[in-house]
Amino acid sequence: MINIILLGPPGAGKGTQAKRLVEGRNMVQLSTGDMLREAKTSGSEMGLKVAAVMERGELVTDEIVIGLIREKLTGEAGGGFIFDGFPRTLKQADALAELMADLGQSLDAVIEMQVDDAALVARITGRYTCGDCGAVYHDQTRPTKVDGVCDDCGSGKMVRRADDNADALRTRLLEYYKKTSPLIGYYYAKGKLSSVDGLAEMDAVSAAISKVLDGAQ
Numbered sequence: 614m615i616n617i618i619l620l621g622p623p624g625a626g627k628g629t630q631a632k633r634l635v636e637g638r639n640m641v642q643l644s645t646g647d648m649l650r651e652a653k654t655s656g657s658e659m660g661l662k663v664a665a666v667m668e669r670g671e672l673v674t675d676e677i678v679i680g681l682i683r684e685k686l687t688g689e690a691g692g693g694f695i696f697d698g699f700p701r702t703l704k705q706a707d708a709l710a711e712l713m714a715d716l717g718q719s720l721d722a723v724i725e726m727q728v729d730d731a732a733l734v735a736r737i738t739g740r741y742t743c744g745d746c747g748a749v750y751h752d753q754t755r756p757t758k759v760d761g762v763c764d765d766c767g768s769g770k771m772v773r774r775a776d777d778n779a780d781a782l783r784t785r786l787l788e789y790y791k792k793t794s795p796l797i798g799y800y801y802a803k804g805k806l807s808s809v810d811g812l813a814e815m816d817a818v819s820a821a822i823s824k825v826l827d828g829a830q
Contacts, residue, residue, distance in 0.1 A: 615640075615693040615826055616718060618700070620796060621726030622789045623782065624737040625811040626818060630726070631697045633819050638826075639692040641685070645699045648681045649673060659684065679708050686716055693721075701793050706800075722829040723800040724822055726811030730786060733812070737782050744770035 619627040631642045652660040653667060659680050666673050678699060686694065700706040713720055739752035745768035750757055758764050761771055776785070800806040809821035 618696040618723045623785045625726040723805045725808045728811045744772040
């Protein structure tokens with residue numbers, strides 16, 4: 614069993630690589646957004662707290678997120694846990710370290726998916742998906758064979774995220790560099806950090822991540 618954090622700016626491919634690790638290594642992906650949505654409809658004590666906070670339009674506190682993570686870490690571990698989207702700040706990193714120590718677990722590796730900002734903007738702003746089956750396309754690198762028609766399911770329902778534009782992405786990148794990039798130094802100082810090229814071919818990124826994980830076990 615191995616526990617890891619995937620770090621990287623929006624669009625670096627963390628979700629894609631986490632999904633591959635779930636399928637290939639039987640790991641459990643802990644995505645903050647997914648956990649909050651799941652908790653909101655669970656009816657549990659923690660879920661009721663989440664629902665109340667979200668209904669008031671307030672931000673969910675770090676304490677609540679840590680509580681949700683605690684529930685997950687004491688459940689089915691599979692091949693280990695992947696933290697995707699958490700921690701985002703140094704305060705959250707400290708809280709996660711305390712939680713894992715309390716549970717007798719360890720963080721084995723932190724993988725930074727490095728990207729070039731200009732290339733990332735080009736990647737994200739050209740991205741669109743099929744609204745029916747979720748297949749992902751790109752204006753330059755993977756357009757549909759027939760314009761506006763999904764290769765996989767034949768749907769003509771193509772969708773672009775409202776924030777997949779250059780201005781919105783630069784705002785999200787600035788937020789990442791202000792709040793989350795200090796984690797790179799934090800985990801480097803702890804001897805946990807490894808870096809991979811997040812803009813390489815998908816299989817090459819997967820291979821680089823697997824090499825890190827094999828060395829951390």
